[in-house]
Amino acid sequence: MRVCRIYGHFGADVSAHELKLASAAQRHGGPDAQHSSYGPGWGLGSNRLAITDPGGGRQPYELGAGIKAVFNGEVYNHEALRARLKDRGYRFPDACDGSVLPALYAEYGEGFAEHLDGMFAVALMDLRREPTLVLATDDAGMKPLYYRWDAARREVYFASELLALLALQQRRPAQWAPGLDAYLATKTPFGEETMVEGVRVLPPGATLVCSRSKGLRLTRRTARDAVGETDRAGQELRGSGERVLNALRDEVRRLAVADVPVCAVTSGGLDSSLVTALMAQRGAGPGLHTFNIAYQGEWPWDERHFAREVAELCGTRHHQVELDVADIPGMLPEVVWHSGQPNADPITVSTYALFEAVRAEGFKVALTGDAADEAFGGYARVKAALRADGAWIPAYVDALAAVLAAARERLYSSDYRAYVADRGSASDLIARRLSEAEAQASRLDVLTAFETDIRLPAYHLRRVDHLSMAHSVEVRLPFCQRPVSGLARSLPAAHRVDGPRGKLALYEAAAGLLPPSVIDRPKQPFTLPVTAMLSPGSPLTAYARELLSPGRLRAAGLLDPAAVGVLFKAQRERPADGTALAIWALMVFELWREQFAVATAFTPVVRERSPVPLPVLTRRPSLVEVES
Incomplete structure (x- = not known):
């Protein structure tokens, strides 16, 4: 077994040097070995963190010249899979869990991930007929995989970390325009979106298949809970x-x-x-x-x-x-x-x-x-939502936020505030999806x-x-x-x-x-006591003021420097958890914006993407089916 970092592309013109840049960007996650394989219009690579069978497991794993795979994660049932595949005539070079992947794909095709028990992100190249890329993630989403699909060029880039993906692309990233509002509404973007325009994250339990002739197709596998329906009222x-x-x-x-x-x-x-x-x-x-x-x-x-x-x-x-x-x-x-x-x-x-x-x-x-x-x-927000007699959704959505919706609007620049109002806030989108879901299933x-x-x-x-x-x-x-x-x-x-x-x-x-x-004992948060640490004169407060200086905020064009100044005044005079978290959230955003050098100067005219519904109901076969 091993946990690694993986990366690669399909259909693009990527040099060996650019693959090395992607590898270097995430070497911290796989310092034990670095390997890649590439051919006309495709490339796969991995950074290895050896856990089990340290002498084996060289990636990409191969089955002849036709199937190659790289893998991040753990396959806990690899011994049972290896025994089954050996009975069907396959042979394996080592006892590493990932070495079963090419044979498993040869046997089951795109459905190979249905047979895996573990945490994983897999990238597989099938070169036997028309070259085809297959990506797959585990049911829970324990191992993330970022990707960018260029539909016009029929190109896919992917990596375990956003930095490595951006290294493959060799271009300055642009911030996803709704990203700041989504971030402050939920502390990080939910669903498949990322803060970078055009880059998405593969959802849990997903299989992505791409070829030149058919383009890209993403499907969600049916979740396989280990227990079936039970008499929910008949147990002690x-x-x-x-x-x-x-x-x-x-x-x-x-x-x-x-x-x-x-x-x-x-x-x-x-x-x-x-x-x-x-x-x-x-x-x-x-x-x-x-x-x-x-x-x-x-x-x-x-x-x-x-x-x-x-x-x-x-x-x-x-x-x-x-x-x-x-x-x-x-x-x-x-x-x-x-x-x-x-x-x-x-x-x-x-x-x-x-x-x-x-x-x-x-x-x-x-x-x-x-x-x-x-x-x-x-979570307290879940228990409160279940106890609520009437409308529970607004309070629940507020509990997810780093900054409440009304306060967010006051923090935004006039242009960005108008953009969010026209598009609809991230909180509004979540509330709508929850309301639609409640019409089909129990609140819990x-x-x-x-x-x-x-x-x-x-x-x-x-x-x-x-x-x-x-x-x-x-x-x-x-x-x-x-x-x-x-x-x-x-x-x-x-x-x-x-x-x-x-x-x-x-x-x-x-x-x-x-x-x-x-x-x-009562449940309490496992977190940094940021309210106490943002006291007047503290090193953290001084750093926050430096990061959120009016000049920096004006340059980005997303936040109102005067409104951010009001936050600092409130924290100085009346320290509160909500105020402190808002300052912290803005610090983190500003650091991210500058470190990733994203193009963030906001203009009302943006490249709009249709919002992707949060898949509350599509992750499971149906919430109706699991209702007692």
Whole structure:
């Protein structure tokens, strides 16, 4: 097994030198080896991070001269696939998981990804007849793949990271005109859009096929939850907890296997603590290393004592990482650079620093508790939406935002404000899609589908992938595995959320495994205490004022310098979480805009793209079909 970075093109005139530039742009994610293969009108390349079978796995993987594949991720069922394919006459050069891909494609064609269990982004060239490119992503969207399709030229460029894709194109990128509003509405662009005009991200569970004669075709595979329909009203909570625990234990056991050291990230919350406890149950015991990040000094939301309590109970070797807040201005440019797109959650800094420490201690693989809140209904905004008697959508959409809609309008320049009003805001688009979905499914199913299929890949999984791979660390996600996430969706609604309480079945699963203090404590955010850090005279405040100076803002033409000045005045006189997050979000955006050298000077006349509906209902066969 290995996690890599991949890149390539189809139908374009790309030199070997340009392929090397793309490789160099994401070498941090695959420092162990770099290989590429190319021919007339096509090229494939990879940067390798060796995890299992370090002596094998040279990419591209090949089947004769006709099929070549590069691969980012893990195929957890590769041994079963290899045995099946051997019975059909195929032979393999090594025990690497990716080496099964060419034979799997030869056997099943475009449907090959239906047989993969894991996290992956695959690029495959079929040269047997008309040259054809095939791209595929895993069902959860754990491994992102960016691409640009030039319909006029019939050219496709793709890469695991936005930077590498831009290196292939060799041209100055332009900002997607609605991007600032989309970013401030949801903290990062949702759906398939990116902040760069013309560049999209392949959605979860997707297969893209491109040839010169047929052009580009993108299909969404039918999601395959590991459990079928259940009698949602006929289970006891204890039974649901046992099923969740058994499924999670099996996935933790599978994902903790590697030929390199494996550790656990333990935030001190329920989800990561449960993963840690199950890893320790495997017999890892004193050999298991756990990592937690906190900040030097006294700050709100400090969870280190909860994490240490879990580590002591499980008998792990615990590493307490402490970040000096004075270092944040120096770190933030690196965080934004590796993120590829702006992400307004201050947790990005914590994530980056945490995985830097994980790698410094010699670990290439870490298991985390990410994605439990989405599947089991853990977020406060979801619980509030379910309790609401009437119109729940406006408050829910507001809870997604870095800056509320009314405040965003005041921050925009007059030209950009008029553009957003004419086009419709990103919040309006989300609200409309949620309203349409609620007409076909239960509110909990609508919320779960949106949180899991739309927000999770864009906002959460890409962040974790990019900021861990910035330090050559592979993150494995037990809660994203189908036996766990599918089971969560099948549970009775009351076993996920009951009034103000969420994740009930998960808490039931953790009973007896975790300290009462972890199970009984209120949920709190794992993030940077940015409100306290943006105090008058602090290094972060000085850096924010430099980034958001009137001259810079006027040059970009998207924000009103006077309105941004009002934000700083409000934060100085009446510090508040909403104000601090708005300043932070604008800092990140300005850093991204300058680092990526995007053409952002806004004019009312822009190249308009038809908005792509957020696929709330198309990710699953139908929300109606899974309604009890």
